[in-house]
Amino acid sequence: MPQMGVSVAEGTIVEWRKRPGDWVEADEPIVQIDTDKVETEIPSPASGRVKEILVEVGTTVDVGTLLATIDTGATPGEAHADEHVDAAGQADVADAEAKPPPVSPVVRRIADEHGVDLGRVQGSGRRGRVTKKDLLAFLENGAPKLHSESPYVEDQAPAAGGQELSIMRKRIADHMVHSLQTAAHCTTMVEADMSRIEAARGRLSYLPFVARAVIAALREYPMLNATLEGDRLTVHEDVHLGIAVSLGEDGLIVPVVHNAHELSHEGLAARVKDLAERARDRRLEPDEVAGGTFTITNPGRYGALLATPIINQPQVAILDLEAVVKRPVVVTDEHGNDSIAIRPMTYLCMSWDHRALDGALAAQFLSAVRRNIEEWRS
Amino acid sequence: MNATSEITYLQAISDGLREEMRADESVFCMGEDIGAFGGAFKVTDGFIEEFGADRVWDTPLAENAIVGTAVGAAVEGLRPVCEMQFADFIACGFDELVNVAAKLHYRQGLAVPMVVRLPSGGGFSGGPFHSQNPEAWFLQSPGLKVVAPSTAEDAKGLIASAIRDPNPVIYLEHKNLYRHVKGEVAEGRYETPLGEARLAREGSDLTVVTYGAMVHTALEATEDLEGASVEVLDLRTLQPLDTEAILRSVRKTSKVVVLYEATRSCGVGAEVASIVAEEAFEDLDGPVVRVCAPDVPIPFSPPLERAVLPQVDDVKEACRELLAY
Numbered sequence: 001m002p003q004m005g006v007s008v009a010e011g012t013i014v015e016w017r018k019r020p021g022d023w024v025e026a027d028e029p030i031v032q033i034d035t036d037k038v039e040t041e042i043p044s045p046a047s048g049r050v051k052e053i054l055v056e057v058g059t060t061v062d063v064g065t066l067l068a069t070i071d072t073g074a075t076p077g078e079a080h081a082d083e084h085v086d087a088a089g090q091a092d093v094a095d096a097e098a099k100p101p102p103v104s105p106v107v108r109r110i111a112d113e114h115g116v117d118l119g120r121v122q123g124s125g126r127r128g129r130v131t132k133k134d135l136l137a138f139l140e141n142g143a144p145k146l147h148s149e150s151p152y153v154e155d156q157a158p159a160a161g162g163q164e165l166s167i168m169r170k171r172i173a174d175h176m177v178h179s180l181q182t183a184a185h186c187t188t189m190v191e192a193d194m195s196r197i198e199a200a201r202g203r204l205s206y207l208p209f210v211a212r213a214v215i216a217a218l219r220e221y222p223m224l225n226a227t228l229e230g231d232r233l234t235v236h237e238d239v240h241l242g243i244a245v246s247l248g249e250d251g252l253i254v255p256v257v258h259n260a261h262e263l264s265h266e267g268l269a270a271r272v273k274d275l276a277e278r279a280r281d282r283r284l285e286p287d288e289v290a291g292g293t294f295t296i297t298n299p300g301r302y303g304a305l306l307a308t309p310i311i312n313q314p315q316v317a318i319l320d321l322e323a324v325v326k327r328p329v330v331v332t333d334e335h336g337n338d339s340i341a342i343r344p345m346t347y348l349c350m351s352w353d354h355r356a357l358d359g360a361l362a363a364q365f366l367s368a369v370r371r372n373i374e375e376w377r378s
Numbered sequence: 379m380n381a382t383s384e385i386t387y388l389q390a391i392s393d394g395l396r397e398e399m400r401a402d403e404s405v406f407c408m409g410e411d412i413g414a415f416g417g418a419f420k421v422t423d424g425f426i427e428e429f430g431a432d433r434v435w436d437t438p439l440a441e442n443a444i445v446g447t448a449v450g451a452a453v454e455g456l457r458p459v460c461e462m463q464f465a466d467f468i469a470c471g472f473d474e475l476v477n478v479a480a481k482l483h484y485r486q487g488l489a490v491p492m493v494v495r496l497p498s499g500g501g502f503s504g505g506p507f508h509s510q511n512p513e514a515w516f517l518q519s520p521g522l523k524v525v526a527p528s529t530a531e532d533a534k535g536l537i538a539s540a541i542r543d544p545n546p547v548i549y550l551e552h553k554n555l556y557r558h559v560k561g562e563v564a565e566g567r568y569e570t571p572l573g574e575a576r577l578a579r580e581g582s583d584l585t586v587v588t589y590g591a592m593v594h595t596a597l598e599a600t601e602d603l604e605g606a607s608v609e610v611l612d613l614r615t616l617q618p619l620d621t622e623a624i625l626r627s628v629r630k631t632s633k634v635v636v637l638y639e640a641t642r643s644c645g646v647g648a649e650v651a652s653i654v655a656e657e658a659f660e661d662l663d664g665p666v667v668r669v670c671a672p673d674v675p676i677p678f679s680p681p682l683e684r685a686v687l688p689q690v691d692d693v694k695e696a697c698r699e700l701l702a703y
Contacts, residue, residue: 104663106632126703132632132663133583 001033001055001065002042011035012060013067018050024070031067049074101129110135168251179313183228184354187308190366194324194344196376206346207243207298208269210321213372215239215261218294221365225293227314228356242292242312243272245279246299253279254312256292296321300346309351317352317362319369382564387530388556390563391495392421394534395459397567398541399429402457405541408435408444409461409495418463419497419556441471445494449479449546452492457541465496465550466510479546480521489544493537498526499552499591499639500687505678511590511640511671516548517617517649523572524617526550528593530561532614535570543572550616552591559594575620577627581609584701585627587650588637589613592688596637599693606701616646624650625658632663633700638670639687645670664703669696 001011014032018024029041030050048070055067103111103118107130111118121138123130165173179185197209218225218239226235241260245253255275257263263271278284295312300322309320327345332338348369352362385393399405406429407422413436416423426434437444441462448458462468468475475494482488500509516522523545527533533551540547578593583606586596593612600608611627613620628634634654636647651666669688677683 104632105660106663109660129703131703 001061001063001067003063010060010062013055013057015057016053016068017041018044018053018068020050020053022050023074024048024050044070046070046072048072101125101127103130104132106132107135110139114139166250168247172251175313176310179310182313183311183316185308185311185351186354186359186362187349187351188359188362188366189306189347189349190363190370192346192348192370192373193329194346194373197373198324198344200376204265204269205301206324207296207321208265208272209376210319210348210369210373211241211243211257211260211268211272211296212265213369213376214294214296214319215241216372217365217368219261220368221361223357223361224317224352224365226316226356227293228316228353229314233316233356236293238293240291240293241268242295242315243275244295244297245276247280253284253289254292254295255279255284255288256290258291295319300324306347307349309349311351311353316356317350317365320349320351322347322349382562384560385530385563386557387527387533387551387559387561388419388421390530390534390561391537391551392423393563394537395421395541396425396428398457398538399425399433401567402541404455405457405459406433406435406451407459407461408437408448410437410439410444410463412436412461417461419553421461421495421551441467441469442474445471445474445479448492448494449474449482449490452479452490452546453482453488457491457493459493459495459541461495462497464504464508465498465512466507468494468496468512468515472515475522475546476516476519480519482521483545484521490546491541491544493540493547493549495537495549495551497553497556498550499554500676500683501554501591503678503680503683504553504676506675509676509683511550511638513548513550513616514640514645517646521545522617523547523615524550525572525615526552526590527570527614528552528555528559528578528590528612530559530563532570532576532612534563535568536572536614538567539569539572542569547572550590554591555594570614573615573618573620575623576612576614577623578610578612579608581607581631583607583631584633584635584697585609585611585631586635586637586693586697587611587613587624587627587647589616589646590639592637592639595688595690595693599690600697603694603697603701606697608697613646613650619649619653621653621657624653628654628658629661632661633703634662635667635669635693635696635700637688637693638668641671641673642668643673664700667696667700669693 011033014034016031017029024030024044024047026047027043030044031042033040033042051069051071053068055061055065116135118130121130121134124134125131194206197206201209222235222237225239226233238259239261241257242254243257245255247253257268257271260268275288292312292315294315295318297309297318298321299307303323305322307320307322309318311318324344324346326342328340329343329345330338331341348366350362350366407425411418412422413426413431413434422434444460448460451458479490479492482490498511513524513526516524523543525536525540525547527536537549540549578597586600586608588596588610589612593610596610600610609627609631611623636650638645638647640646647668647670651668654666669692671686671688674686677686
């Protein structure tokens with residue numbers, strides 16, 4: 001009787017799923033047990049032939065009591081004479097037909113090597129047998145490991161219907177998951193008063209101004225203008241600024257403004273406009289999406305206030321520019337007098353890699369960006 | 379690289395034999411009607427004119443005497459090449475071959491560099507005495523080597539290797555290939571190594587292991603099998619078998635058809651199947667399938683003979699079944 005939770009002391013046999021002489025695979029349900037908390041299936045701890053069942057249905061026994069023995073030295077296929085004969089003595093034909101045929105040695109071996117539950121693999125062989133080809137294709141397509149963490153919860157079958165992700169979405173998915181698995185993500189936020197930029201921007205968007213402020217701050221804190229590959233951190237002098245460009249439902253691409261530190265905000269505006277247009281027309285050159293040292297993403301125009309962006313690997317930080325909204329804020333004049341004013345405010349949210357730097361530096365950098373924004377002089 | 383010319387399988391055997399005789403005076407031929415008549419199938423046509431009756435012997439119809447004489451000559455340092463008019467007739471020379479030639483090295487440390495050429499195989503209504511594929515008999519006789527070329531190139535290269543080998547070598551030449559199979563063959567002497575199989579076609583879904591005339595049957599049957607990628611392995615040497623090549627292929631494709639023209643039980647294919655089962659069990663994705671003749675004599679009647687000998691359609695069906703397994 002297995003220990004099913006700290007407070008469970010005993011269990012009652014509800015149903016044996018196997019009889020003595022039956023073959024049982026490891027993790028295959030072997031017995032149904034009722035405790036005062038839950039009724040549950042118990043998976044077999046090993047593959048083998050059920051030798052003896054020691055506790056009958058309806059009996060309640062303490063945790064730790066031996067319930068049955070399994071002969072792990074037995075081989076499958078040597079069924080006992082009446083294995084497929086039901087209680088009435090009739091051959092269970094329907095059951096035999098419903099069961100998938102045994103798998104071949106090579107399929108068994110590959111499945112074991114990769115920990116694949118063959119029940120999840122669609123078989124194309126005779127009577128639905130899983131062939132080596134089926135299994136290799138399953139592995140090739142990144143077999144989802146759907147094993148439940150809990151032995152008492154059945155694995156979920158993949159949902160029916162739906163459609164496969166586009167190539168671009170798959171690539172984005174790969175990059176994002178890879179980044180989350182790679183970097184120690186941490187997000188720091190500061191609030192910035194956009195009044196000066198609002199006054200200066202005219203018909204331009206906020207982005208080139210913020211980009212300019214970021215570039216100046218990166219020159220001041222080059223540790224943020226860096227790439228981390230494995231254990232190797234490279235701090236860059238030149239700023240190659242990635243700008244995330246939405247392609248609508250298709251996805252997202254990050255063209256890079258190379259040597260962005262050489263450009264004024266007007267120059268940045270022109271370059272970003274050109275790159276974004278060509279990105280939407282799918283006319284970017286491969287070099288134009290490579291080599292970035294820092295990335296700005298700008299979903300703010302859709303009204304979002306806060307976000308925790310995912311770092312564009314192998315960079316060490318990404319700045320998220322959120323919506324600019326008018327808020328009542330406390331302003332202090334040169335004489336130290338406080339008053340409440342209405343100002344266009346925004347949150348600058350930056351995710352950074354805690355492997356490469358620490359929070360103090362992230363905050364100092366963001367404060368520098370805020371200062372550059374709030375003290376904007378064109 | 380020597381110049382090549384397109385010649386028949388038969389011409390390739392003849393060329394290989396002639397070039398060995400020209401190069402090595404210890405090589406000589408003996409057999410029934412091989413001299414003045416040039417051999418029942420004309421392999422030694424023109425030999426007696428070139429080499430004389432001392433090196434191209436017309437013998438009595440006495441296979442035991444032919445093989446026995448060859449054993450003695452070989453032990454004395456000559457390199458005899460015996461022709462059985464039909465492979466079937468080797469039965470009459472069996473004792474000298476399996477009890478004497480095969481075991482002399484084991485018993486007395488003597489080299490027995492002799493070759494016995496066996497025109498074998500059916501497919502032309504030769505009936506039960508002129509159509510057999512007796513190779514398995516010799517695999518049961520340690521001390522003999524056995525080769526079975528399928529192409530003109532290998533026919534010439536293997537006759538040379540067989541003659542130069544210090545052991546008695548059984549050289550199976552398939553009568554149906556004699557004039558039906560042609561190929562580019564290098565001029566001059568060369569050897570095809572004993573014990574090395576040849577990949578007749580590379581593939582990834584299934585392997586057909588075969589030899590001799592069945593190589594061509596296999597290639598034709600699997601050339602266009604609903605897009606399946608079928609590997610065809612030509613064993614070339616049956617003793618010693620190229621176990622490595624067999625296992626390499628099986629480990630790649632995981633499905634094996636063993637195709638042989640001889641009768642089913644204890645044939646070369648059975649040996650191949652055993653090796654695969656023993657050494658590549660965990661690489662198999664289906665049963666090892668034999669396609670071969672049933673355990674019956676080869677019928678004279680053309681439709682019956684076709685029913686008995688493996689045909690292209692039989693191979694197709696077996697491959698389809700196994701591919702779908």
